[in-house]
Amino acid sequence: MSEVLELVDVSVVREGRALVDEVSWSVKEGERWVILGPNGAGKTTLLNLASTYLYPTSGSVSILGEELGGVGVDVFDLRPRIGIAGVAMADKLPRQQTVLETVLTAAYGMTAHWQESYERVDEDRARAFLDVLGMSEYLDRRFSTLSEGERKRTLIARAMMTDPELLLLDEPAAGLDLGGREDLVRRLGRLARDPLAPSMMMVTHHVEEIPPGFTHVLMVRQGKLLAAGPLETELTSKNLSKCFGLPLVVEQHGDRWSAQGLPLT
Ligand SMILES: Nc1ncnc2c1ncn2[C@@H]1O[C@H](COP(=O)(O)OP(=O)(O)OP(=O)(O)O)[C@@H](O)[C@H]1O
Ligand SMILES: [Mg+2]
Numbered sequence: 112m113s114e115v116l117e118l119v120d121v122s123v124v125r126e127g128r129a130l131v132d133e134v135s136w137s138v139k140e141g142e143r144w145v146i147l148g149p150n151g152a153g154k155t156t157l158l159n160l161a162s163t164y165l166y167p168t169s170g171s172v173s174i175l176g177e178e179l180g181g182v183g184v185d186v187f188d189l190r191p192r193i194g195i196a197g198v199a200m201a202d203k204l205p206r207q208q209t210v211l212e213t214v215l216t217a218a219y220g221m222t223a224h225w226q227e228s229y230e231r232v233d234e235d236r237a238r239a240f241l242d243v244l245g246m247s248e249y250l251d252r253r254f255s256t257l258s259e260g261e262r263k264r265t266l267i268a269r270a271m272m273t274d275p276e277l278l279l280l281d282e283p284a285a286g287l288d289l290g291g292r293e294d295l296v297r298r299l300g301r302l303a304r305d306p307l308a309p310s311m312m313m314v315t316h317h318v319e320e321i322p323p324g325f326t327h328v329l330m331v332r333q334g335k336l337l338a339a340g341p342l343e344t345e346l347t348s349k350n351l352s353k354c355f356g357l358p359l360v361v362e363q364h365g366d367r368w369s370a371q372g373l374p375l376t
Pocket of ligand 2: 154156
């Protein structure tokens with residue numbers, strides 16, 4: 112199996128502080144990873160490395176077999192192979208675009224409104240991804256008028272548009288109500304179990320948001336890697352307690368997870 116992502120002794124240092132501290136991590140094709148950790152742990156920084164938008168201060172990062180900063184490696188060739196859905200992306204998009212346009216522009220590597228006419232085949236693809244994410248009824252709505260959940264689903268459809276080999280999701284369920292979260296987790300679960308779907312990495316704060324079909328977990332705290340491996344062996348009460356810094360009990364219910372703090376004595 113080939114490597115989708117390989118970090119070797121990676122540190123990202125800003126103002127004398129290591130946001131990512133000597134992290135080594137390897138993701139293989141077909142794996143779906145969830146990244147857990149408290150606020151400020153370095154999760155988004157890890158996704159920024161994986162998306163080529165950030166270079167390490169030290170160590171090496173290889174994405175889809177290409178080393179960041181390596182001889183002859185052009186990030187502009189690499190970027191279309193990576194789909195990103197995160198808060199930062201939402202801020203870059205023109206808010207007056209319709210939902211369909213927002214997804215469609217991804218095919219052309221643009222965040223701005225298009226000038227040229229789009230191919231019919233691209234429009235069909237955009238419609239199909241929006242359908243998978245349950246957004247078919249919103250095609251002509253302005254992106255700026257969408258609710259948080261509708262916006263998140265649109266961004267995931269957008270990230271799928273370039274047919275990426277790697278899909279990066281930064282807190283896709285944050286801000287959703289219970290129904291919205293369950294709907295999104297179900298849709299991501301369907302995607303995760305599709306053998307043709309890209310490799311996936313999803314940042315979250317809540318084990319309840321881990322979609323069925325996700326296979327591995329990485330836990331970080333203060334930039335340091337605490338655990339990385341299959342969910343079954345690594346998503347334990349011990350590891351999660353260490354990660355969040357308080358006693359927690361994690362439970363598996365079929366293909367879903369939950370966690371809660373121990374009652375005060
Ligand atoms: N350019 C920067 N200069 C200095 N510090 C930074 C910079 N970018 C991020 N940080 C800090 O690095 C730490 C890790 O940030 P990061 O966004 O990766 O955290 P996170 O795990 O995604 O947190 P959250 O759960 O709140 O999204 C934070 O303390 C943040 O303030
Ligand atoms: Mg973050």
